[in-house]
Amino acid sequence: MKNVWVVAKKELRTYFTSPIAYVVIVVFLVLVGFFYYNILMWFNAQAMQMAQNQYYYSQININQMVYQPLFNNMSIILLLMLPLLTMRLFSEEKKIGTEELLYTSPISVNQIILGKFVASLLVLLAMLGLTGLLSIFSFAFGNPEVAPILNGYLGLFLLGAAFIAIGIFFSSLTENQIVSAILTFGALLLFWVLNWASNSAAGAWKDILNYVSFLQHFDNMTQGILDTTDVVYYVSLAFFGLFLTHSVIQSRRWR
Amino acid sequence: MIAVDHLTKKFGDLTAVRDLSFKVEKGQIWGLLGPNAAGKTTTMRILTGFLPATEGKASVGNFDVFEQPNEAKTILGYLPEVLPLYPDMTVTEYLQFVAAIKKVPAAKRREAVGKAVKVTGLESVKGRLIKNISRGFKQRVGIAQALVHDPLVLILDEPTIGLDPAQIIEIRSLIKSLRGEHTIILSTHILPEVTQTCDGVVIINEGRLMASGSLEDLTASIRHKEGLLIKVRKDSPDAAAEIRKIAGVDKVEAADGELKVEWKPGLDLRDDIVRLLVEKRFGLLEMRPVAMNIEDLYLKIVSGGSEQ
Incomplete structure (x- = not known):
């Protein structure tokens, strides 16, 4: 565990001494802020109209009308930005030759992988945590429910963790950071829309495609549903990504 | 201290090291000599546990590098041919990181880094980012990195490559000063390096052992x-x-x-x-x-x- 933290600390230092982490966090916050502002403006206009009518007035729901679309937008931004956070993790070690230091040190490959994973998770936490400041406005001028919001954030975190694990896997495949980012981006997008194919699929395939796609599971979480199926899905996806990374690194050395 | 026993390494059809055996006694400096592509780096990578061997055994101290890799790696310092430096870290930060992954206890890290910095003459640049220091200093950071956890065995792949003559002399005398406490293997294709710093030599060509022994024995045999x-x-x-x-x-x-x-x-x-x-x-x-x-x-x- 100590070794994992040593590697994580080193990665965090690299993230924050180079501009990578700042740029990713700032751009993420600017985009999320922009989406939040626009959704909130739309919600205000909508709420004004709905207040005219007794029935519609009872239907106004800030969780559903603001947070649900906001979480969906945030997930897309994460899909675009997290590959940039993970692309260098193993590619760079390979390119500049520092992998020789890591693999000749008395720490295991698992500890190295986990250390890098933890560092990226912490940057993800910072990204998500800072967007929490936006909710000050929601709570100051409205009364959203807390639990579904937290559930949505949990969903974003789990989704992000899975993205990061997949990104780490692609980073271990190549010493070129751009290639690593593009492969990650392509894979994530494919996973995202995989359930589109379920429309034309039949039988068990339909269920499989739906299960494997990010979308279904994420929708549940933004709607405030906390289902262990979804949690298990993301956790196992993250685990699978890290496991593949381990296999790639080991097999490359044994070849 | 270092033993290589019938070591063979194949990369697909290419055999980089064939049936290589040699031994280095404690406290000695030995040179691994050979032309380019002789298998020097591959041999060193196997000894350090970076690459597994196809056949044969290698051990460092009393630890087999395949059976007990963590124990072997703990007593081993390695300077790879390509310096394993993080350009965005300062020299001190980098050495502290290396000390941590080499299992130097947290309480002793500062002292260990201080000692490595002193021995390699890095005091004047220890607060600077590695990307901003000169090639000669980078090479020394590489050696400091191999020394920081005070390993019993040092494996140095081309320690003087890319340095100017004055720096080469400095690095050589640094290596010589480590004799006794550390057992050292260094690879090189510069001949005077071996005659000036080493007690013994292993000469390999195309992955095969051509000659090995102490310098006196070998030179006597041809004189x-x-x-x-x-x-x-x-x-x-x-x-x-x-x-x-x-x-x-x-x-x-x-x-x-x-x-x-x-x-x-x-x-x-x-x-x-x-x-x-x-x-x-x-x-x-x-x-x-x-x-x-x-x-x-x-x-x-x-x-x-x-x-x-």
Whole structure:
């Protein structure tokens, strides 16, 4: 565990001494802020109209009308930005030759992988945590429910963790950071829309495609549903990504 | 301290190391010598546990690098051919990170880093980012990195590559100062490096062991003649004729304004020759031994191929 933290600390230092982490966090916050502002403006206009009518007035729901679309937008931004956070993790070690230091040190490959994973998770936490400041406005001028919001954030975190694990896997495949980012981006997008194919699929395939796609599971979480199926899905996806990374690194050395 | 036993490494069809065996005793410095692509780096990578061997065994200390990799890696310091430096870290930060992954206890890390910085002469740059320091300093950071956890065994792949002559001398004397406490293997294709720093040498070519042993043994094995190169002011044929008269001299030949005198090993005719030259007033300007050393052996092996 100590070794994992040593590697994580080193990665965090690299993230924050180079501009990578700042740029990713700032751009993420600017985009999320922009989406939040626009959704909130739309919600205000909508709420004004709905207040005219007794029935519609009872239907106004800030969780559903603001947070649900906001979480969906945030997930897309994460899909675009997290590959940039993970692309260098193993590619760079390979390119500049520092992998020789890591693999000749008395720490295991698992500890190295986990250390890098933890560092990226912490940057993800910072990204998500800072967007929490936006909710000050929601709570100051409205009364959203807390639990579904937290559930949505949990969903974003789990989704992000899975993205990061997949990104780490692609980073271990190549010493070129751009290639690593593009492969990650392509894979994530494919996973995202995989359930589109379920429309034309039949039988068990339909269920499989739906299960494997990010979308279904994420929708549940933004709607405030906390289902262990979804949690298990993301956790196992993250685990699978890290496991593949381990296999790639080991097999490359044994070849 | 270091033992390599019938080691073979194949990359697909390419055999980089074939049936290589050698041993290095505790506290000695040995050179791994060979032309480019001889298998030096591969051998070192196997010894450090970076690459697994196809066949054979390697051990460091009492630990087999395949069976007990973590124990072996703990007592081992490694300077790879490509310096494993993080350009965005300062020298101190980097060495602290290395100390941490090499299992130096947290309480002793500062001291360990301080010592490595001092030994390698990095005090003036320790607060600077690695990307901003010169090549010579980077090389020293590489050596400091290998030393920081005070390992019993040091494996240095081309430690003086890319340095200027003054820096090469500094690094060599640094390596020599580590003799005794540390057992060191260094690879090189620079011959004087071996004769100046090493106790023994392993010569490999195309992955095969060509020769190994202490420097004295190896040079003795090829030294079938002793000789001197002499320069006299009056380059007269008389000098050659007079020297030829000394008992034991085999051959005297003039070349490039110098006289090359050879005699059988076991004799020492230097006194006699000098006395003669001084008494006859030939004007002795220069006298040096004919190089009959590891370079000859190396060139013979590498160019001759099968000769041993």
